[in-house]
Amino acid sequence: xxxxxxxxxxxxxxxxxxxxxxxxxxxxxxxxxxxxxxxxxxxxxxxxxxxxxxxxxxxxxxxxxxxxxxxxxxxxxxxxxxxxxxxxxxxxxxxxxxxxxxxxxxxxxxxxxxxxxxxxxxxxxxxxxxxxxxxxxxxxxxxxxxxxxxxxxxxxxxxxxxxxxxxxxxxxxxxxxxxxxxxxxxxxxxxxxxxxxxxxxxxxxxxxxxxxxxxxxxxxxxxxxxxxxxxxxxxxxxxxxxxxxxxxxxxxxxxxxxxxxxxxxxxxxxxxxxxxxxxxxxxxxxxxxxxxxxxxxxxxxxxx
Ligand code: SAM
Numbered sequence: 001x002x003x004x005x006x007x008x009x010x011x012x013x014x015x016x017x018x019x020x021x022x023x024x025x026x027x028x029x030x031x032x033x034x035x036x037x038x039x040x041x042x043x044x045x046x047x048x049x050x051x052x053x054x055x056x057x058x059x060x061x062x063x064x065x066x067x068x069x070x071x072x073x074x075x076x077x078x079x080x081x082x083x084x085x086x087x088x089x090x091x092x093x094x095x096x097x098x099x100x101x102x103x104x105x106x107x108x109x110x111x112x113x114x115x116x117x118x119x120x121x122x123x124x125x126x127x128x129x130x131x132x133x134x135x136x137x138x139x140x141x142x143x144x145x146x147x148x149x150x151x152x153x154x155x156x157x158x159x160x161x162x163x164x165x166x167x168x169x170x171x172x173x174x175x176x177x178x179x180x181x182x183x184x185x186x187x188x189x190x191x192x193x194x195x196x197x198x199x200x201x202x203x204x205x206x207x208x209x210x211x212x213x214x215x216x217x218x219x220x221x222x223x224x225x226x227x228x229x230x231x232x233x234x235x236x237x238x239x240x241x242x243x244x245x246x247x248x249x250x251x252x253x254x255x256x257x258x259x260x261x262x263x264x265x266x267x268x269x270x271x272x273x274x275x276x277x278x279x280x281x282x283x284x285x286x287x288x289x290x291x292x293x294x295x296x297x298x299x300x301x302x303x304x
Contacts, residue, residue: 006043006044006046006047007043010043013043013046013070013073013074014068014069014070014073014098015039015040015041015042015043015046015070015071015073015074016041016043017041017204020039020041020068020070020204021204023068023094023098024068024204027090027093027094029068029090029091029094031205032088034139035087035088035137036065036136036137036138036139036140037067037088037137038135038203038204038205038206038207039067039068039070039135039203039204040067040070040071040135040161040202040203041070041202041203041204042198042201042202042203045196045198045202045213046070046071046074047074048195048196048213049071049074049133049135049159049161049195049196049213050074050075050078051195052159052195052196052213052215053075053131053133053157053159053215054131054157055075055078055079055131055133056078056079056080057078057079057080058080058128059078059079059080059081059130059131059156060079060080060081060082060083060126060128060130060131061075061079061081061082061083061130061131061132061133062082062083062084062085062130062131062132062133063075063082063083063084063085063132063133063134064085064112064132064133064134064136064144065085065086065087065112065134065135065136065137066084066085066086066091066095066107067086067091067135068091068094068095068098069084069094069095069098069099070135071133071134071135072084072095072099072105073098073099073102075133076099076102076104076105077102079104079131080104081104081106082102082104082105082106083106083108083124084105084106084107084108085108085110085112085115086107086108086109086110087109087110087111087112089109092107092109095107106124112144112147113140113143113144113147117147117148117151117153118151118152118153121153121154126153126154128154128156129154129155129156129218130153130154130155130156131156131157131158131159132148132155132157132158132159132160133158133159133160134158134159134160134161135160135161136160136161136162138162138163138166138207141160141162141163141166141182142166142181142182145158145160145182145185145186145216146181146182146185146233149185149186149188149189149190150185150229150230150233155218156218157190157215157216157217157218158190158215158216159195159213159214159215159216160213160214160216161198161211161212161213161214162211162212162214163207163209163210163211163212164197164209164210164211164212165178165209166182167194167212167214169182169183170182170183170186170187170192170214170216171183171192171194174281174282174283174284175281175282179281180240180243180281181233181236181237181239181240184236184285184288185233185236186216187223187285188222188223188224188226188285189216189218189219189222190216190217190218190219191216191217191219192214192215192216193214193215194212194213194214195212195213195214195215196212196213197210197211197212198210198211198212198213199211223285223286224285224286224289225289225293226289226292226293227292227293227296227297228292228296231258231292231295231296231299232288232289232292234256234257234258235251235258235260235288235291235292235295236280236288237254237256237257237258238250238251238254238256238257238258238259238260239251239280239283239288240280240281241254241256243279243280243281244279245279246276246277246278246279247265247269247278247279247280247283248262248265248266248269248276248277249262250280251265252265260295260304261304264295264298264303264304265295268291268294268295268298269291271294272287272290272291272294274287274291
């Protein structure tokens with residue numbers, strides 16, 4: 001469907017300023033800033049998001065944070081099934097009413113970050129890789145994406161609206177200030193490309209910063225071979241926990257799931273041909289994978 005067609009049927013879509021204001025007034029809804037509530041009010045952007053998802057009748061879409069249903073509605077029109085998880089109890093009756101015409105939508109009142117995704121997929125009898133879609137609450141972009149990818153649940157793709165800065169971080173290469181745990185996790189699992197840049201006036205209320213729609217498509221094979229993925233992510237999180245410190249100091253002082261004695265980390269860096277004073281922010285994904293494999297082998301042999 002072309003963008004023109006969405007405009008031609010503007011009255012039908014929740015994601016217009018007029019229809020959004022009508023919903024807010026009807027329910028006397030007050031935005032909760034702490035939940036990252038910025039609702040989409042632009043049909044051109046809605047159309048771009050839907051195109052990025054490439055959603056069809058065979059698809060199952062999982063939407064995180066449906067709000068008043070602005071994005072959910074177009075997914076419901078095109079997908080076989082939509083599961084939408086919303087934390088704010090005030091939005092549940094609004095969603096139920098706004099989406100009453102779509103029997104293929106299931107609204108789930110949960111905090112997405114507290115869901116055990118493996119159990120959830122089993123409970124919902126999800127039998128194929130899902131297309132995840134979200135206009136993400138910005139304050140939890142990184143934990144949501146990490147939870148999705150690290151859970152190992154079958155994902156076809158993840159199309160998300162994020163802050164411009166988060167989009168840059170996902171695509172960042174070693175050395176710059178944008179490079180961090182999010183860059184490495186995203187690049188390990190997927191190919192990322194920016195579908196659209198979205199200015200603040202496309203939302204109600206307007207956020208203070210620009211946004212971008214980014215599509216993450218899962219690699220068929222990860223670009224590096226890792227013996228223990230969980231350990232590598234623990235190592236990455238420890239390395240960036242205190243990003244101004246050297247790798248040796250940050251991973252030895254880490255209170256996270258991976259903490260490695262200084263002498264062991266120094267030796268492993270040397271064995272890998274790296275400077276023992278190197279910082280995590282200078283290391284590539286290949287280097288993290290290599291260090292992780294060396295460390296998990298040592299750990300298996302009872303080396304620490
Ligand atoms: N999808 C809607 C849109 O595009 O207009 C709303 C997007 S708004 C940026 C983010 C939504 O995520 C809000 O509805 C908010 O209540 C919800 N949310 C925030 N934290 C959440 C969490 N932990 N789990 C589920 N939903 C959450």
